[in-house]
Amino acid sequence: MARARSSSPTRSDVILGQIRVDILNGRLAPGSRLGFADLGERYSVSAGVLREVLTRLVEQGLAESEAQFGFRVVDVSIERLVQLTDARVAIETLVTRQAIAAGDIAWEADVVAKHHALARIGDSLFSTGITEEWLTAHEAFHASILSGCKNAYLIEMAVRLRSISEVYRCWSRPEHNRTHRDVAGEHREIMSAAIGRDADRAVELTEAHIRHTTELLISGRTAELSSP
CATH class of the missing domain: 1.10.10.10 (Winged helix-like DNA-binding domain superfamily/Winged helix DNA-binding domain)
Structure with a gap:
């Protein structure tokens, strides 16, 4: 045995x-x-x-x-980040759409639970740095949405691209310090669209969430490079 x-x-x-x-x-x-x-x-x-x-x-x-x-x-650059962002949008929106179509009640419950766990931690990381607790909860929330997809290869690719993108958080000052971005609100809206089975809305929010982060990171990096 x-x-x-x-x-x-x-x-x-x-x-x-x-x-x-x-x-x-x-x-x-x-x-x-x-x-x-x-x-x-x-x-x-x-x-x-x-x-x-x-x-x-x-x-x-x-x-x-x-x-x-x-x-x-892994090395980073603006060119790599732009390419990574395009790849993430293409794959993650595809997986999200398939997850919403195939996910069952247990999937819905898991998405809600993972979002609740992330919301309880809050977004204090933007002023104190990324903690392992927030990182784990953040990854778990987004992974819970993707998990409804029945294609394991697509999920693996989406998770890997998301993991690489996290490296860029350290590339410039945290975006929350430069904007009034409501990251918690973005997560809440994505969760609501997913369990509400509004695939078009969930895909739209997911792409905006990804691209907004990229735009802020590039803006911050450009400002740092041009400062005396």
């Missing part, structure tokens, strides 16, 4: 979470080298665990592996 797999996080899960948060908050800068010695000392972890963690980061799109050079945090 096979042993039941423990639901407790492994050492690699814990380190993966710590490194992801550090990447998304810019403490590990885009394009910076992820050396085993430096990371081992920083996180008090063995090379074996790091090898597994870095491989998983590559799979998630947060790191890159190059022959002779090892691992690096």
